[in-house]
Amino acid sequence: MKIFIAKDYNEMSRKAANIIAAQVIVKPDCVLGLATGSTPIGAYEELVKRYQAGDLDFSEVTSVNLDEYKGLPKENDQSYDYFMREHLFQHINMKASYLPDGMKEDAEEECRRYEELIQSLGGVDLQLLGLGHNGHIGFNEPAEIFEKETHCVDLQPSTIEANKRFFASADEVPKKAYTMGIQTIMRAKKILVVVSGADKADIVRDAFFGPVTPHVPASILQMHSDVTLIGDEAAMAKIPR
């Protein structure tokens, strides 16, 4: 595992953007695996700047996202589709970008379709990941086993409670989500994890320097042969030196 400690969020974002940009330059028709959440926003901003400056071209790049809420239309500003358009897709010339379709009723069929789509693209060249406070990656929450492929998860009551504030009422908060599985993520040729803030310091230590266990889903990344971890000083404060 390669580890970079950045002095702050901005430096973390620039370093992450460097790695994504390098991937696009070296393989212009690559497949990028993308994430939502607050951590990658700065890296997306950097990529947009470089595209606007004429230094990056995404015209042959395809992206697949990690996850999407089930039951939210793309137009809903809480959908991950909306997030990705707002922070990245509407600003650059990406050839094609895919997320699980949150409006598909048949969850099994949608999971199969998304998994096959990723395989039909030739797999993911570089997967960008954020890290949940409980060690989740995508919506792969702590569990007794590592869930393999794209699947539909029941959101934990704590997640529903935490998300309530973004919706008009608690009833509108999605109860389920689609997510790439652990095996789907582990099949990516390269993985880039971004972490920021003191509140992530314990989980960074546990996930990358503790035992590999489905109780800390991100710990499986220790078994991947090409992982880069970029964190700001606060998030990396507790890793063994």
Ligand code: F6R
């Ligand atoms: C987002 C995702 C989540 C986030 C994680 C960290 O697509 O799959 O696993 O990466 O919850 O979120 P932030 O970056 O908001 O701390």
